[in-house]
Amino acid sequence: xxxxxxxxxxxxxxxxxxxxxxxxxxxxxxxxxxxxxxxxxxxxxxxxxxxxxxxxxxxxxxxxxxxxxxxxxxxxxxxxxxxxxxxxxxxxxxxxxxxxxxxxxxxxxxxxxxxxxxxxxxxxxxxxxxxxxxxxxxxxxxxxxxxxxxxxxxxxxxxxxxxxxxxxxxxxxxxxxxxxxxxxxxxxxxxxxxxxxxxxxxxxxxxxxxxxxxxxxxxxxxxxxxxxxxxxxxxxxxxxxxxxxxxxxxxxxxxxxxxxxxxxxxxxxxxxxxxxxxxxxxxxxxxxxxxxxxxxxxxxxxxxxxxxxxx
DNA sequence: AATAGAATCAACCGCGATCCC
DNA sequence: AGGGATCGCGGTTGATTCTAT
Numbered sequence: 001x002x003x004x005x006x007x008x009x010x011x012x013x014x015x016x017x018x019x020x021x022x023x024x025x026x027x028x029x030x031x032x033x034x035x036x037x038x039x040x041x042x043x044x045x046x047x048x049x050x051x052x053x054x055x056x057x058x059x060x061x062x063x064x065x066x067x068x069x070x071x072x073x074x075x076x077x078x079x080x081x082x083x084x085x086x087x088x089x090x091x092x093x094x095x096x097x098x099x100x101x102x103x104x105x106x107x108x109x110x111x112x113x114x115x116x117x118x119x120x121x122x123x124x125x126x127x128x129x130x131x132x133x134x135x136x137x138x139x140x141x142x143x144x145x146x147x148x149x150x151x152x153x154x155x156x157x158x159x160x161x162x163x164x165x166x167x168x169x170x171x172x173x174x175x176x177x178x179x180x181x182x183x184x185x186x187x188x189x190x191x192x193x194x195x196x197x198x199x200x201x202x203x204x205x206x207x208x209x210x211x212x213x214x215x216x217x218x219x220x221x222x223x224x225x226x227x228x229x230x231x232x233x234x235x236x237x238x239x240x241x242x243x244x245x246x247x248x249x250x251x252x253x254x255x256x257x258x259x260x261x262x263x264x265x266x267x268x269x270x271x272x273x274x275x276x277x278x279x280x281x282x283x284x285x286x287x288x289x290x291x292x293x294x295x296x297x298x299x300x301x302x303x304x305x306x307x308x309x310x311x
Numbered sequence: 312a313a314t315a316g317a318a319t320c321a322a323c324c325g326c327g328a329t330c331c332c
Numbered sequence: 333a334g335g336g337a338t339c340g341c342g343g344t345t346g347a348t349t350c351t352a353t
Contacts, residue, residue, distance in 0.1 A: 106320050
């Protein structure tokens with residue numbers, strides 16, 4: 001596993017970028033593209049490492065970036081997507097034109113997380129009790145950008161493929177989506193299906209097909225682990241997410257609750273999870289990179305339905 | 312006006328994934 | 333197939349700015 005060696009050199013400049021450096025980098029990239037980050041600083045006459053240049057370009061200099069404050073709609077998008085995919089900042093940023101993963105991450109860490117931890121919906125600025133009432137009665141929570149599922153799927157897929165394509169051709173912002181039949185792509189597709197299934201299931205509670213191939217009505221805390229122990233091959237991500245969301249269990253008061261009810265009760269409480277179930281969930285969702293982490297939502301979703309809620 | 316503490320965000324670090332020879 | 337080079341991501345740091353006292 002190779003390390004990036006460039007930053008280790010003593011003669012490489014660090015810290016804040018000056019306007020002159022920005023100009024040099026911008027004009028070089030405008031002329032030559034971003035084919036090889038290692039060579040860019042050398043050719044552009046910059047005493048920076050390639051990594052630093054890439055970061056400066058992608059997070060600040062790119063002409064398509066927005067630099068202003070996050071709008072309410074953008075905050076809403078972050079909150080919604082974060083509840084679906086967790087700390088997958090690049091994925092979230094991919095849904096927000098002009099915003100970088102760094103922007104989204106910083107905004108979440110400095111503003112949104114704080115509001116959420118205080119029990120305040122960062123968008124409506126109302127307590128979560130209000131929000132949860134909306135979930136129960138109208139299902140409006142997580143109305144993911146009100147986009148058709150296919151459109152969202154296309155966007156997710158495009159974003160990912162653009163990244164891959166741009167790496168091979170190097171031209172910034174000119175990549176077009178391509179669809180390749182490979183094992184990796186199939187895995188990506190499965191992951192995308194699961195993620196989209198989760199979002200759609202949360203978005204549209206009560207739309208579960210009536211002929212569901214499972215029956216969790218009699219599930220108890222004790223047998224939940226068995227109930228969601230596998231992602232059946234015959235089941236779509238959408239169905240599976242519904243399956244998880246519809247399961248019933250008992251909360252820490254012993255009351256029977258659905259996953260969504262548990263979610264509503266959970267508020268800012270912590271909850272635990274068992275190792276075996278977490279491993280199973282992670283296996284279902286194992287992704288190419290950061291492979292030990294499953295999207296937080298599904299882990300949490302399973303958690304709500306499976307474990308005691310803890311304060 | 313001065314100062315301390317909090318908030319913000321650009322930049323860095325380390326790691327895993329992927330590319331490419 | 334193996335290994336070095338490169339890229340991209342998420343977590344963290346620290347300089348700067350803002351706010352309260």
